[in-house]
Amino acid sequence: MKEEVLAGFGKVFGETEGVKAYFAPGRVNLIGEHTDYNGGHVFPCALTIGTYGAAAKRNDRKMRFFSMNFDNSKVIEGSLDDIDSSRNAGWTAYPAGVVWAFEQRGFKLDTGFDLCIYGNIPNGSGLSSSASLEVLTGFILRDLYGFDVTNQDLALIGQYSENNFNGCNCGIMDQFAVAMGKEDNAIFLDTADLSFEYAPISLKGAKIVIANTNKKHKLTDSQYNARRSACEKALSELQTVCDIKGLGDLSPEEFEAHKDAIKDDDRRIKAKHAVYENQRTIDAVAALKAGDLTKFGQLMNASHVSLRDDYDVTGIELDTLAEEAWKIPGVIGSRMTGGGFGGCTVSIVKDEAVEEFKEKVGKAYLDKIGYEAAFYTVEIGDGPTIL
Secondary structure (H helix, E strand, O other): HHHEEEEEEEHHHHOOOOOOEEEEEEEEEEEOOOOOOOOOEEEEEEEEEEEEEEEEEEEOOOOEEEEOOOOOOOOOOEHHHHHHHOOOHHHHHHHHHHHHHHHHHOOOOOOOOEEEEEOOOOOOOOHHHHHHHHHHHHHHHHHOOOOOOOHHHHHHHHHHHHHOOOOOOOHHHHHHHHHHOOOEEEEEOOOOOEEEEEEEEEOOOOEEEEEOOOOOOOOOHHHHHHHHHHHHHHHHOOOOOOOOOOHHHHHHHHHHHHHHOOOHHHHHHHHHHHHHHHHHHHHHHHHHHHOOHHHHHHHHHHHHHHHHHHHOOOOOHHHHHHHHHOOOOEEEEEEEEEOOOOOEEEEEEHHHHHHHHHHHHHHHHHHHHOOOOEEEEEOOOOOOOEE
């Protein structure tokens, strides 16, 4: 893709001198959903699909953006002198937001830039195309302008821009997984303090398969922010009886002992998910380290049930994919991944069952939902890089 994105840049902007190509991955979360903004643990990994970019500095204050993903795409212009006007400029609000977030940290761009991108993450799939674009932009800015920031800083800058420029109150997981990805490893991250360890993923005789509902979702338009608000309110109620900073500080036993402090049934059940999902994630990583893939799969399944019944973020499309997957003997575990309300499931499937999985789950989904799901067998890749 390096040659293609460089050629795309030359075709649109007419320049090839000093242009460089870059890549940032998408991510999938194996377990630990809606725990990242609750101070809990997550277990994502970077993928080998993601977002490619070609970029070069300009001599003026213009920012020019072009996407190779849209047939009717045109160059979208912004200005360093009026970044706020890019807030409602479609997909370009994400890279513009990263520029804004850098400037909030005191990193001022002396000139504008041209950026051409191409992504092979399915749009709206919940595999973090937005975080991939944010981290890619930050990585490019660091390289072009010599900013002294780490990859972990890039994750925090990306999250800050999405929260405060794009209006989605997301946690840190997506950007962290993209920025800190490591080939053949998932990241066991404690979102309370950003301590983490790489855990080798050894799926002997099995594959990670993503199933895309092909139902578009947009987190800022969904009930994502409402879920976060409910958890924050529940936390404040629990803090009247517990010395905790986040729901992730509680064990399931401690939650059961103090849950009556939460005065609303809906908030109580949302908080329950955050606490129990955090414990499932800790248990799943321990199972993986012990080589117990069966236990890991059981915890994946339990995660989906909780996201369906307690957190209420799945819907008929995701439920159909997961529930049909559970019927197939060669499926070790299957659950929704990402924010929910559409997007994807992630499944661990024995090699000999992958084709049966795609065929049977695909047919059941088409029969029930009325349109096709898409399936991808994915590999775990590295973080952002210069190509």
